[in-house]
Amino acid sequence: MKRRIADLLVTATVAVWTLAPIVWVVSLSLKPASLQNDGRFLPASPTLENYTGLFTNPMFTTALRNSVGISLIATTVSVIVAVFAAYAIARLRFRGNGAVLGLALGLTMFPAIALVGPLFTLWTDLGLFDTWLGLIIPYVSFSLPLAIWLMTAFFRTIPWDLEESAQMDGATRLQALLRVIIPVAAPGVVTTFLLTFLACWGEFLFAISLTSTDQSRTVPAALAFFTGESEFQQPYGAIAAAALMVTVPVVILVLLSQRRIVAGLTSGAVKG
């Protein structure tokens, strides 16, 4: 019984710590403009006006479209390339095998800011500044290392004997791959997709450096440039509402695939 109470106490403390900032943003998003400065944790008279205002604000709606489009395209490209690379690394023995993983690891350590300068000047010359493609390319390159590492870790856990025994039973190599390996690897692909998407969705530095208008600015960048009805009043409620609109769906997605996310995040740590 004592054990039970102690356990629940720990869980409750952690829950309060992790959820408090979220509840606070929810509360802020529900405060009417006139009461944004009341300093209370919970709203005195909750209203949805911040949310209705959001969807009539073209700055937010276009940013949301940019975020969805850019993140989805970048993630898809990144995962497809990573699947092939990881399959090769895990399954086939070839020279330069370690070089790909080593380069990927080296790149994850590289400060993103070091890419901003050359990309900024290069994109201006090539006409890619402030375009979708101008963000998709760096997003693919910075998320690729993570995707390759995750996919390689997954592929290494697959018992490849399965593929061989399928071939023994008369399946062609392609059939063996499609029927046996792909279904086993699917959860890994889904997890990699999700974690890669998460990284692109929240990216901020490239988003503010390589864009200048609504044309390609993603939500994280747009949030930083949000202004209220008057230029001098910070629209706390609107920022909070917008922040939640891009956070809540992702949080739900992560919680739904909780087990896989944890496995994916920790697969690197176990091997040390």
Place this chain on the structure above:
Amino acid sequence: MAAPALLLMVAVTVVPVLRTAALSLESYSLSAPSERAFAGLDNYGRILTSETWWQDLAATVVLTVTSVGLEFVLGFALAMAMHKVLWGRQLLRTVVLVPYAVLTVVSAFAFRFAFQPSVGFVGGDFNWLGETWSAYSVIVLTEVWKTTPFMALMLLAGLVTVPGEVYEAAKVDGAGAWQRFWRVTGPCVRPAIVVALLFRTLDAFRVFDTVYIQTQGAVGTETLSFLSYRFLIRDLEVGLGSAVSVLLFVCVAMIAVGFVRAFRGES
């Protein structure tokens, strides 16, 4: 089949990186492009003799050490809790993932508003983000909130590898809880600790988003990433900004090498 990945990484990362290195040797400002010229190591000299660089380096180190230190202590406690707790375990493992899924920009706003006089619930008229040390505290708190779960998960991955039998054997042999922790748990978890600390230190050293949203580098909170951004994007000083980027990379590489050396030396 790994070739496309390799090509892509080289094309969009290695090539720009080499370009940064080349640009760092030029006197090149986009506001005066006609005066572009090769400058050798001039930019490096200017930066390394400036007060700004050393101040920003100090700020970056302070923020990195305090946030990673706190994250490690809290993360280890959290990992132990996730490992040991039986009642509410599922709930615990679920809520831990919430900060991980939240965008850095969003958590930065949440904490900024919470500490803002008259708006935030933290209360008082004290302008937390207006003074150096209190601004540091808010930035560190935000970073710790956001990334402790990641640290905890990495450490948990190490904890689950501790073989139960060895642990039980030590217990039978009369080892106390403290001894078991140091002699059995510690060595097993060490690889996970090294990886978690390395990842988080490298990440923390490049801190940008939180600083941008919360202080814009004011009151002595400018970090090296922010300095580089300020030169490159705001002041359009391509040469100087590139040199800061290269120096930042050198710092990051030194941290990584230092970690690997320290780890190898111990074992």
